[in-house]
Amino acid sequence: MSKYESINPYTNQLIKSYPDATQEEIEQALAAGEKLYLTWRNQLPATRSQLLHQIVNTFKKHREEMAKTMTLEMGKLYHESLEEVDLCISICNYYAEKAPKMLEPTPLETNLGTAYYLKQSTGIIMACEPWNFPLYQVIRVFAPNFMVGNPIILKHAHNVPASAQLTEKIIQEAGAPKASLQNLFLSYAQIGDVIADKRVQGVAVTGSERGGSSVAEAAGKNIKKSTMELGGNDPFIVLADADSTILKNVLSDARTYNCGQVCTSSKRIIVVESRYDEVMNILQHTFASLKPGNPLDKETSLAPMNSQKAADKLAAQIKKGIEHGAEVAYQYPEIESSGAFFRPMILTNIDQNNPLFDEELFGPVAEVFKVKDEEEAIALANNSSFGLGSSVISQNKAHAQEVASEIDTGMTVINGRWITAPELPFGGVKKSGYGRELSELGLMSFVNEHLVIDVSK
Numbered sequence: 123m124s125k126y127e128s129i130n131p132y133t134n135q136l137i138k139s140y141p142d143a144t145q146e147e148i149e150q151a152l153a154a155g156e157k158l159y160l161t162w163r164n165q166l167p168a169t170r171s172q173l174l175h176q177i178v179n180t181f182k183k184h185r186e187e188m189a190k191t192m193t194l195e196m197g198k199l200y201h202e203s204l205e206e207v208d209l210c211i212s213i214c215n216y217y218a219e220k221a222p223k224m225l226e227p228t229p230l231e232t233n234l235g236t237a238y239y240l241k242q243s244t245g246i247i248m249a250c251e252p253w254n255f256p257l258y259q260v261i262r263v264f265a266p267n268f269m270v271g272n273p274i275i276l277k278h279a280h281n282v283p284a285s286a287q288l289t290e291k292i293i294q295e296a297g298a299p300k301a302s303l304q305n306l307f308l309s310y311a312q313i314g315d316v317i318a319d320k321r322v323q324g325v326a327v328t329g330s331e332r333g334g335s336s337v338a339e340a341a342g343k344n345i346k347k348s349t350m351e352l353g354g355n356d357p358f359i360v361l362a363d364a365d366s367t368i369l370k371n372v373l374s375d376a377r378t379y380n381c382g383q384v385c386t387s388s389k390r391i392i393v394v395e396s397r398y399d400e401v402m403n404i405l406q407h408t409f410a411s412l413k414p415g416n417p418l419d420k421e422t423s424l425a426p427m428n429s430q431k432a433a434d435k436l437a438a439q440i441k442k443g444i445e446h447g448a449e450v451a452y453q454y455p456e457i458e459s460s461g462a463f464f465r466p467m468i469l470t471n472i473d474q475n476n477p478l479f480d481e482e483l484f485g486p487v488a489e490v491f492k493v494k495d496e497e498e499a500i501a502l503a504n505n506s507s508f509g510l511g512s513s514v515i516s517q518n519k520a521h522a523q524e525v526a527s528e529i530d531t532g533m534t535v536i537n538g539r540w541i542t543a544p545e546l547p548f549g550g551v552k553k554s555g556y557g558r559e560l561s562e563l564g565l566m567s568f569v570n571e572h573l574v575i576d577v578s579k
């Protein structure tokens with residue numbers, strides 16, 4: 123069972139503990155969510171656009187408070203927290219403006235009569251979210267479903283309870299109905315009960331394979347629709363003709379943004395041999411230039427990890443990898459701190475028998491693979507249980523697009539590292555999950571595509 127606690131990973135000091143939700147609170151949330159759904163289903167999405175714009179304004183008002191809360195309880199650099207709030211504002215604006223049109227009925231061509239399908243709300247959706255982007259992960263589910271008319275019950279990660287509560291408070295302060303987003307500190311057993319409740323129609327999970335498979339099992343058992351945004355082991359393919367400046371710029375934070383705790387971080391750097399030494403030099407220089415410190419300070423460029431437990435887990439994975447032959451090509455010097463720091467590291471010589479080969483390393487660790495040519499690079503990229511994101515670095519854009527189409531992932535960025543924007547679908551294949559968030563695809567995740575056909579002559 124999770125314990126909801128805010129712990130500052132920079133000091134490893136407890137800020138505050140939060141009790142689990144009571145049965146009464148859960149029942150109240152379900153009843154309020156159902157009531158709101160029944161009201162919203164009779165209203166056009168456009169009636170909620172103005173309210174979503176008000177939510178934007180309220181997030182702008184609380185921008186610094188939200189950013190500071192996230193940094194304090196999961197350790198990311200303060201400027202990254204501010205960027206996250208701004209990204210969420212753009213997601214809300216996008217859906218407020220675009221969703222009404224996207225949710226209009228779609229006419230269908232058929233000889234059988236006049237046909238179209240409606241895009242209707244379905245009911246309460248449960249969102250199970252991780253700590254790595256405490257606001258963005260929630261808004262990716264909240265904003266589209268708010269426009270569709272599906273109230274959200276949020277079960278956030280155990281280590282970001284203050285961010286969860288503040289998000290709920292800001293949305294309510296904007297004037298949205300209380301049940302638009304209700305945060306509940308649920309135990310795993312309570313999650314199962316909520317999913318089984320007949321008022322809940324779907325569950326959106328972002329998290330690891332472990333969390334995803336457990337929640338997907340409960341959803342499957344209860345025939346509830348689910349979307350799974352899970353982990354990744356993203357390949358970053360450097361081709362022989364990669365532009366040196368682009369390579370340097372892209373690698374500068376591909377493995378260290380959010381302290382490497384991004385599902386789409388470039389975890390496996392796959393380099394054709396002619397560019398290997400250059401890539402190793404860039405990575406080493408990048409890591410060596412980092413400055414550890416308080417993530418609230420402007421000068422800090424190396425943040426602690428989100429928790430001591432996460433840092434210990436990463437260290438244990440690496441120890442095992444080294445025992446199976448991985449080599450440490452570089453590691454950042456010792457850091458004097460009581461915080462959850464992990465010294466950035468470059469690993470090489472990871473062969474297929476190494477447990478690391480098919481595991482996600484969620485922290486500032488670059489795994490570098492030398493390959494003889496592009497064909498070998500693509501084969502290695504696809505030799506993974508995961509299929510979330512990928513990158514191709516090459517000056518030949520047309521050819522890079524061909525390479526992109528051969529990679530088994532849900533997303534590929536050419537000449538860049540991971541990217542996200544409201545209008546771009548986000549999601550993966552294989553063990554990285556199913557379904558998409560953001561864009562028009564994400565808006566449709568939990569709608570009822572309700573066919574209406576008039577066959578009268």
Ligand code: NAP
Pocket residue numbers: 124125250251252253254277278279280281310313328329330331332333334336337350351352353354384385386482484510548549550554555
């Ligand atoms: P996690 O342990 O799976 O947690 C995600 C959420 O699921 C949390 O709310 C967690 O609650 C809950 N959960 C975990 N185990 C559960 C279980 N057995 N039953 C019910 N709920 C459960 O993931 P994480 O380690 O916090 O997050 C990092 C992972 O998320 C990485 O693998 C990363 O790649 C992935 N991720 C994917 C995306 C994407 O869009 N594809 C985006 C961001 C992150 P507790 O905190 O209470 O355990």
